[in-house]
Amino acid sequence: MPNGEHRESGSVGPTTDRAPRVAVLGASGYAGALAAALLQRHPRFELTAITSRSDAGTRLDALYPRHRVPLVMEELELDRHAEGLDAAVVAYPHHAAAPVVAALRERGVRVVDLSADFRLRDRDVYERWYGPHEAPELLGTAAYGIPELGYRDAIRDADVVANPGCFPTAALLGLQPLARAGLLDDVVIDAKTGVSGAGRAATDATHYVSVSENVAAYKVGGHRHAPEIDQELAALGAQLRPVAFLPHLVPVDQGELITAYVRTTRDAAQDELRALYADAYADEPFVELADVPAGMRDVTATNICRVSVHGDRHDGRVVVCAVIDNLWKGTSSQAVQNLNLMFGLPEDEGIAP
Numbered sequence: 001m002p003n004g005e006h007r008e009s010g011s012v013g014p015t016t017d018r019a020p021r022v023a024v025l026g027a028s029g030y031a032g033a034l035a036a037a038l039l040q041r042h043p044r045f046e047l048t049a050i051t052s053r054s055d056a057g058t059r060l061d062a063l064y065p066r067h068r069v070p071l072v073m074e075e076l077e078l079d080r081h082a083e084g085l086d087a088a089v090v091a092y093p094h095h096a097a098a099p100v101v102a103a104l105r106e107r108g109v110r111v112v113d114l115s116a117d118f119r120l121r122d123r124d125v126y127e128r129w130y131g132p133h134e135a136p137e138l139l140g141t142a143a144y145g146i147p148e149l150g151y152r153d154a155i156r157d158a159d160v161v162a163n164p165g166c167f168p169t170a171a172l173l174g175l176q177p178l179a180r181a182g183l184l185d186d187v188v189i190d191a192k193t194g195v196s197g198a199g200r201a202a203t204d205a206t207h208y209v210s211v212s213e214n215v216a217a218y219k220v221g222g223h224r225h226a227p228e229i230d231q232e233l234a235a236l237g238a239q240l241r242p243v244a245f246l247p248h249l250v251p252v253d254q255g256e257l258i259t260a261y262v263r264t265t266r267d268a269a270q271d272e273l274r275a276l277y278a279d280a281y282a283d284e285p286f287v288e289l290a291d292v293p294a295g296m297r298d299v300t301a302t303n304i305c306r307v308s309v310h311g312d313r314h315d316g317r318v319v320v321c322a323v324i325d326n327l328w329k330g331t332s333s334q335a336v337q338n339l340n341l342m343f344g345l346p347e348d349e350g351i352a353p
Contacts, residue, residue, distance in 0.1 A: 019046040020086040020343050025100065027060055027073055028052035030196050031114055032091030034332040036060060037067035039089070042336065042350035044343075048085065051076040076100075082107040087342065089335050090114060098134035101160060105138070110342055111160045112335045118142035118162035119228050129224045145338045147347065148173060148284050149232065155341045163338065166330030167191050167225040167247060170258045172232050173287055173305045174322030177280040178262060179236035183318075186263040188244040189229070194252040194296070196327055217248050255296025256326040262318040270311040273318060277309050285348055286329065286337070293321040300325055303333040303351045 022039050026032040027050035039047040050060055052073040060069040074081075078100075082088075087110045090097050097115035104111050117133070120126040121140040126133055133139060143158035144151050149172060155161055164172075171189055178184050192215075226245040233240070268276075274289075281287040286303050288294075294306035302325060310319040324330050333351045340349050 019044055021046050021048045021084060022339065023047070023049040023051065023081055023085055023088045024091060025051045025076055025081075025088055026091035026114075027069075028055040028058075028063060029091055030327055031331040032089070033060060033064045033067055033069075034327050035089045035091060035114075035335055036069050036071070037064075038333060038336045038350060039339075040067075040069045040071070044345050044349055045087075045339065047071070049074065049081050051081065078103050078107070082109050085109050087111065087339060089332075089339070094130050095134055098138070102135040102138055105159055110158070112145065112163055112338050112342075113142070113160060114163045114331060114335060116165065116224065116228075118160060119144065119164060119168075120231060122231075125227050125231070129227060144232065145334065146172060146232075147337060147341060148281075148287055149176060149236070152341060155338055156344070158342060161338045161342065163331065163335050165225040165228055166193070166256055166324070166326040167223070167245070167258065168228045168232065169330050169334065170256055170305060170322040170324045171229050171243075171245075171260065172236075173324075174258060174260055174307050174320040175233065175262070176236060177276045177309075178264070178318070178320070179233050179238040180280070181276055182237065183264045183266070183268060184233065184238045184240050184262060185265045186240060187233075188261040189246070189258055190261070191245065191247040191256065191258045192250045193247060193256045193326055194250065194254040196254045212251050215248055215250050217246055219247060223247055252296060254325055254327045255300060255323070256330055257294075257296055257321065257323045259293075260320040260322075262320060263316070264318055267316075268311055268318065273309045273311045277307065281307070285352075294323040296323055296325075299323055299329070301328060302353050303329045303337060303348075304353060305329055 022045045024036040027036045036050050050071050050073050056075040089112050091114045094116040098117040101111050101113050142160040142162040143154035145161045145163040230242050288306045290308040293308050305324045307322045336351050
């Protein structure tokens with residue numbers, strides 16, 4: 001804990017007589033900009049600073065008029081920006097995030113990290129997929145940031161929360177009830193995502209000419225989100241071989257749909273499956289259970305994951321569909337959901353549908 005203190009559940013951090021002060025580091029990217037916008041209009045947080053190396057000196061509402069955040073992005077100066085700061089959302093790429101997260105933690109600043117640097121708890125697994133870790137002493141110390149998976153208490157008391165990947169968010173929320181019930185035997189996940197998931201910098205693969213009127217698979221040899229899905233399914237009690245995971249880029253701005261094809265450990269009728277999911281998500285404000293597969297548009301600009309489960313199929317498999325907005329529930333609004341928990345606020349504060 002910062003300064004060695006014990007944090008009681010429901011505490012709002014270092015002080016309770018003012019709004020917690022929050023900064024967004026890396027605000028010029030899609031995820032950082034949206035996080036800044038959500039925090040700027042949040043009724044209980046004070047957005048005190050936004051930083052960017054590439055766009056320092058530019059107002060965020062000049063770069064992204066739609067977000068209407070009238071703050072100037074600055075070059076990060078850790079000692080200055082951490083002074084009086086309660087929390088930070090770090091929207092840096094992997095490797096770049098880890099040392100900044102470690103430095104903020106040393107200064108008593110609580111962090112929600114949007115990178116992959118603290119999602120994986122095993123150093124060997126991390127380094128296989130991402131290369132050397134820049135703060136290995138902190139691996140395994142962050143709370144995993146999907147509250148609906150049973151991590152609420154850990155998030156409330158955390159100094160560092162590892163915001164999950166967008167694909168794992170949809171996949172894990174879709175598969176959690178089956179995993180907890182011991183029904184997962186083999187899983188194939190087909191995922192489709194909008195172009196914003198690739199970030200702000202255009203590449204040959206994400207250029208408009210490449211994406212428009214086209215659908216293409218990518219990372220066919222293995223995607224970095226696959227071990228994250230495997231890790232969390234195992235934490236839910238699943239005992240199965242690594243999931244087969246393949247993403248596809250589709251010509252939309254934002255949105256994400258996963259379709260999971262599941263072999264189950266025993267036969268389960270549709271009524272049983274529907275009841276299993278209804279029970280699992282009865283008290284979850286951000287997970288909606290649907291009878292028919294949802295489309296990306298159904299959850300655009302919300303913190304909602306909409307899930308449907310389909311049994312009684314001719315091939316014996318169970319099909320699960322889960323849809324999210326990759327920039328919202330897949331990244332930035334989920335970060336705010338986690339900040340709310342960390343500071344003892346209502347979980348839906350500032351991000352209610």
